[in-house]
Amino acid sequence: MNTNRFSLFGSLAILLAAGIVGCGSPVDNGSTDTPLLKGKNTSTTTAWEAEPNDTPALATHVIGTAAAGGGLQGTISSATDNDYYLTYAVPAGKQFTVNLAMPYSKDYDVQILSSDGTTVLASNHQGAGMSETLTMKNMSSSSQTYMLRIFSADGSFSATSPYTLIVGKAS
Ligand SMILES: [Ca+2]
Numbered sequence: 001m002n003t004n005r006f007s008l009f010g011s012l013a014i015l016l017a018a019g020i021v022g023c024g025s026p027v028d029n030g031s032t033d034t035p036l037l038k039g040k041n042t043s044t045t046t047a048w049e050a051e052p053n054d055t056p057a058l059a060t061h062v063i064g065t066a067a068a069g070g071g072l073q074g075t076i077s078s079a080t081d082n083d084y085y086l087t088y089a090v091p092a093g094k095q096f097t098v099n100l101a102m103p104y105s106k107d108y109d110v111q112i113l114s115s116d117g118t119t120v121l122a123s124n125h126q127g128a129g130m131s132e133t134l135t136m137k138n139m140s141s142s143s144q145t146y147m148l149r150i151f152s153a154d155g156s157f158s159a160t161s162p163y164t165l166i167v168g169k170a171s
């Protein structure tokens, strides 16, 4: 299972790099979340967000594993949509990277928050359509789960063209 997840995750990264993922995907309909790395055909198997996820209390979707990372797609379906997720438990002393790729002309941001969703630990702001990358190291002496927030920086949104969020494996 872990090997499978890892290889498919790599394939998703390749698709992202090639600009294949990110258009023409189905609209988020709140359907059951599909594991990112199930089956052999990576081009059509993608995990999706599950609304509602608009507040820290609703951040129940855990992305990835420490050994393999993970990712999903979702949409900023309105100017005020917020999508909250949780990372896997990051081991003490390890770091991870978060990458958010978004549709052309959309200006979305991603933040890394403390697990209670109150403190912004890392954020960044590139221009519209430009991917955001954040890196966080767990400096504490115990494993930590972090919260991720995705939102529109400028009010732009698309209910049909998804963003892709990838949480890299702990290293
Ligand atoms: Ca959403």
Ligand SMILES: [Ca+2]
Binding pocket: 051, 052, 053, 054, 081, 082, 083, 084
């Ligand atoms: Ca949402």
